[in-house]
Amino acid sequence: MFVTGPPTAGTGLALRRVAHRGHTGPPIADSSLATHPTLRPYLTDLAATRGLALRAEVLGTGQAYAELAAPVVEAVTSPDEPVDLLVLAFGVPDVQPGRNAALRLAAHCPGRPLAFAVCDQGPAAAFTALGLAADYAATGVCARAVLVVAEQAAVPYPLTAQAPVPERHAAVAVLLESGPAPAHVRTHADLPPEAVAAVLAAEVAELTGERDDVTLVLGPGVGTAPDVPGAEMLRGTPELPYTGAWARLADGEPGRFLVIADYDSALGYLCVAGLEPSSRPAADLAVAGSPGTGGGVANMAVKD
């Protein structure tokens, strides 16, 4: 049970492990849950709220986030490390839209974490989820958190506006734990596209200062990369607009300060986050059966 009083002083959060699924190798198949007969009346009513008809060719396909993300949650957690918080971020709805998938995923974590989901914010939802994990840590109720980002490719009605739609199903889990430095998340709302480059450059410069050990991970919404001397640059695939960048968090050289950024032109959010890697020895980074990469952050591609 999660029990809290008023917010108190807490800790920072460092990045410890990343696991992803659906980014490499063969595509993840559709879930059998997508064919359940209760879905059609629900989706019919849902689409009808905006006068839309269902796309018969899409019905029966898609993935459910509880099942899609369970392997990555298990990959970043270990039984002797209780988790206090799990936050699931998604943009495209779960193929099982009524389920509390975050609670299902929490059942795969040691420690019975408080769990909830953040959505209706496009790709910015993952940054908000990271920021909330940082806020729970900074206010004294979270020493270890799991951020889950999930996306699935089936949208069974026509889109009424521009929005990212993934080409396949994928999930990422990020394990964060207490550290001396706070995890910084900066969000700019209602930012026009022409202002993105300048604001992003300023935010990255403020986050990185004089550091020369920076890995910059950019989501598909960022066009021009900011100029950061000596920085290693990684890109998330546009095929996976919600999880692509997050899957690359641990692809860089070990031990570097991580900056991740993305822009969503549909809702106008520019998000930038800065994270320190865990200072634990490399030998402590991997969970059983999933070797670490040798320092800083353990990265695992969960095989299907």
Next chain:
Amino acid sequence: MTTLADVAAFLPERVVPVEEMGPELGLTPTQVRVLRRFNGLGEVRRQRPGETLVDLLEAAARALPSLRGREHLVRYVIHARGVPVVAPYPVNPVHELRQRLGLTSATAFTVTHHACVSGLLAIDIAGRLSARHPDPGALVLVVAGEQVFTMDARLTPDHRVFGEGAGACLVSAGGPGDAVLSFACGQRSDLDHYSEEGAAGAAGAAGMDRFAQEYTELLAEVILAAVKQADLSLDDLALVLPHNVNVVSWRRVCRRIGLPVDRVLLDNVPLVGHTPSADTFINHASAVALGRLTPGDRYLTAGAGFGAVFSAMVLEHRAAGHPAATQHGSGNMAAIEVTDLRGRVVDTLGVLLGRLLGADLVVSEETRLFDELGLSSSKTLELLLALEDELDLQVDIEDIDRRDLVSVGSLSDFVVANVDGA
């Protein structure tokens, strides 16, 4: 300290009696009578055709007396939502709301997967956001409310009816307003009604049954944990703002923890029904309007939802009253004359069970209602309702529990002991 700087609620004007909802919900006339007679539900509010979720949320936000003129201080807008998906992607109600309210520089998002107590989680989140914001005057607007747009299996109206309503509050890191003293939340995904074969499958039904069995204990646990965390006792609570599922379940919870039921604001249950995530705000508005909260009062709000989540929050009322409209419900039980009642009850139950399950059924006092006959708790309530009709009496079911429902004999004992006016 997390502070509710302002709280407001909105109820649509259209009143729909539960009897009118029967056909829409696929309920038999008997099931409708059970809702009214035993669960204390009478009517709900619904929007008019064509009105949207954003209309509902906007009305609640605009009812906040102190929002106007302080829009520039609102840094976040959070929609607390029990049903995770309520609009076809990428339709985005919380961003439409942000636009309508002129809060375009605020960061907006939805918090969900806490079922009908997502509102309490959103307040906890908002408190941490405001505490960490560099501007000490920063405000977080939390809105809660949903449309009943589909008859999903998870909304099976055995013991509750969903109405439409919305709540809103402004959360700050301090200053005037109700102070949040504690928050407790228990999660039990193993009680989920959404099994792998869907809500209608056997595992889903088993999950719902276990949810019903453990509901009282789990809600009691979070209530007691929140009170303890606030360094208070139940005696210190001036009022409990419930979720409006029904009256019976709250009586059970009160009995379990030793809280007088008159300290739970149940007035809105027959008038509003259960509004996902918004009950706390609607009941807060009513409590202030009714004079049930005065400055210095400590109060608790609590609820539960499928999936399953149980939450409770303790606050201290420090704000001035907010305008709100509410009405008082009432219930009257008819007195009857009792003569050789137990024998008549046993005989009548036998006749009614025969009608329900087949004329060949042989029923004795030892016949087990759940194990042998496969009755559910809701079917048993229907049986009681039919018994009332047959014998022209009324039974007070406030103290009923599962032991009373074991057999025809135990149910007869309960009826005799609890005939109203006996």
